[in-house]
Amino acid sequence: MDYDVIIIGAGPGGIYAAYELTREHSDLKIAVFESGNELHNRKCPIDGDKVKSCIGCKNCSIMSGFGGAGAFSDGKYNITNDFGGTLYEYIGKEKAISLMEYVDKINLEHGGEGTKLYSTANTSIKKVCMQNKLKLLDASVRHLGTDINYVVLENLYAELKDKADFRFLTPVRHIEVNDGGFRVITDNGSYTCSKCIVSVGRSGSKWMESVCHELDIETKSNRVDLGVRVELPAELFSHLTDELYESKIVYRTEKFEDRVRTFCMNPRGSVVNENTNGIVTVNGHSYEDPAKQTENTNFALLVSKHFSEPFKDSNGYGESIARLSNMLGGGVIVQRFGDLIRGRRTNHKRLDQSFVTPTLKAEPGDLSLVLPKRILDGIIEMIYALDKIAPGTANDDTLLYGVEVKFYNMEVSLNERLETKYEGLYMIGDGSGVTHSLSHASASGVFVAREILGLN
Numbered sequence: 001m002d003y004d005v006i007i008i009g010a011g012p013g014g015i016y017a018a019y020e021l022t023r024e025h026s027d028l029k030i031a032v033f034e035s036g037n038e039l040h041n042r043k044c045p046i047d048g049d050k051v052k053s054c055i056g057c058k059n060c061s062i063m064s065g066f067g068g069a070g071a072f073s074d075g076k077y078n079i080t081n082d083f084g085g086t087l088y089e090y091i092g093k094e095k096a097i098s099l100m101e102y103v104d105k106i107n108l109e110h111g112g113e114g115t116k117l118y119s120t121a122n123t124s125i126k127k128v129c130m131q132n133k134l135k136l137l138d139a140s141v142r143h144l145g146t147d148i149n150y151v152v153l154e155n156l157y158a159e160l161k162d163k164a165d166f167r168f169l170t171p172v173r174h175i176e177v178n179d180g181g182f183r184v185i186t187d188n189g190s191y192t193c194s195k196c197i198v199s200v201g202r203s204g205s206k207w208m209e210s211v212c213h214e215l216d217i218e219t220k221s222n223r224v225d226l227g228v229r230v231e232l233p234a235e236l237f238s239h240l241t242d243e244l245y246e247s248k249i250v251y252r253t254e255k256f257e258d259r260v261r262t263f264c265m266n267p268r269g270s271v272v273n274e275n276t277n278g279i280v281t282v283n284g285h286s287y288e289d290p291a292k293q294t295e296n297t298n299f300a301l302l303v304s305k306h307f308s309e310p311f312k313d314s315n316g317y318g319e320s321i322a323r324l325s326n327m328l329g330g331g332v333i334v335q336r337f338g339d340l341i342r343g344r345r346t347n348h349k350r351l352d353q354s355f356v357t358p359t360l361k362a363e364p365g366d367l368s369l370v371l372p373k374r375i376l377d378g379i380i381e382m383i384y385a386l387d388k389i390a391p392g393t394a395n396d397d398t399l400l401y402g403v404e405v406k407f408y409n410m411e412v413s414l415n416e417r418l419e420t421k422y423e424g425l426y427m428i429g430d431g432s433g434v435t436h437s438l439s440h441a442s443a444s445g446v447f448v449a450r451e452i453l454g455l456n
């Protein structure tokens with residue numbers, strides 16, 4: 001065998017698997033294949049000047065490369081089983097939490113010391129939410145911030161680069177099952193290994209589908225979350241964000257009984273573009289460094305859509321809706337809440353007069369031409385519900401950016417060791433459908449590494 005273990009994908013799942021494998025066993029031969037670039041070579045060409053919007057690079061530096069999709073993220077590590085993935089269904093709740101705490105410890109040892117850990121335990125906000133038909137989910141949140149998150153990744157890479165063979169700009173094309181191991185095929189040659197960890201995240205979702213198809217590994221997919229990113233003056237949410245940093249609040253709509261939830265809250269943050277498979281959607285982040293903070297807070301409001309048989313292409317559905325906003329606005333559309341309620345388009349004049357200054361240059365438009373009625377109605381209901389716990393949320397000038405989509409990778413059929421039907425072939429992180437967060441993806445990496453080392 002060329003390697004004891006080959007890891008495919010250098011996102012949090014792959015990085016923490018490599019970290020744990022090499023921590024005390026530096027004699028193991030490990031390779032990490034990554035389709036993107038090294039961390040310091042990850043540069044998105046959008047500069048707001050010459051390149052204003054996404055030009056669809058073959059290799060998206062925001063989503064791919066060392067650090068994975070989370071490299072330029074806000075670095076919020078949520079330590080909870082309430083959201084962020086279903087790792088606990090495979091390995092148990094206690095173990096899942098203890099692995100997330102272990103990842104937190106590694107982050108602190110690699111540059112994250114001094115960052116704040118927020119918690120929902122004993123908060124009075126929970127009661128206020130309940131009184132207004134809202135549910136605050138339990139979690140502890142380590143907020144690294146975009147800047148410290150980057151430093152942690154730099155430090156982890158400095159430690160790992162001599163212990164494992166990192167091959168950047170090397171997408172894996174196929175995996176073959178050989179006698180007692182696997183052959184990993186790239187454009188620059190093929191390599192054999194005894195164990196293989198696949199951790200290709202959301203950007204690798206299409207490739208994962210083809211691998212599962214080729215190897216006849218069962219999968220299922222039926223969920224997509226669709227909605228908008230809300231941006232408003234930071235003061236309006238400061239009583240929530242100062243205490244909890246990120247509050248995950250859920251609301252069940254009266255009309256359709258759909259679940260709408262807040263997601264990825266960024267106090268004093270910025271709204272950003274995100275490119276998924278060539279489609280421009282919206283996201284947000286914030287910095288720990290006060291100099292980089294803005295006057296606004298942003299968060300997503302998402303409606304979960306679960307499809308039943310015979311429809312299987314939930315991600316295709318989400319993509320089609322995001323494409324509509326790209327078609328109308330050339331990218332992301334922004335609309336004032338007041339204009340949405342009055343049934344009119346936001347134009348440049350109305351946006352310029354708004355008291356909320358947008359942190360993302362997006363085309364003013366009409367989200368009701370993009371989002372299905374059921375989803376838009378749910379978002380409007382939730383904005384009015386949030387207005388009761390954070391008055392001002394339903395102000396005319398509250399900005400809504402669309403479309404925000406959370407694609408869920410298909411769920412791969414795995415056993416309680418996160419192993420496919422082939423012994424030694426593990427699928428982890430967001431690409432497996434088991435996780436959809438930094439902490440869960442990282443914890444899944446540590447888990448399979450310990451599984452391989454016989455330490456679980």
Ligand SMILES: Cc1cc2nc3c(=O)[nH]c(=O)nc-3n(C[C@H](O)[C@H](O)[C@H](O)COP(=O)(O)OP(=O)(O)OC[C@H]3O[C@@H](n4cnc5c(N)ncnc54)[C@H](O)[C@@H]3O)c2cc1C
Nearest residue numbers: 009011013035064068069070073172201204429430437438
């Ligand atoms: C803008 C943004 C902000 C976010 N903020 C947060 C946050 O604050 N908190 C949170 O919990 N989550 C956040 N997330 C989600 C989080 O980043 C992901 O849940 C997490 O990165 C998943 O880790 P992963 O290792 O499973 O996959 P990824 O991080 O997606 O990494 C997978 C890697 O595999 C590589 N790859 C794909 N296909 C191949 C192939 N065929 N061969 C080789 N390599 C391949 C990709 O290039 C990528 O680098 C955010 C995501 C984005 C995009």
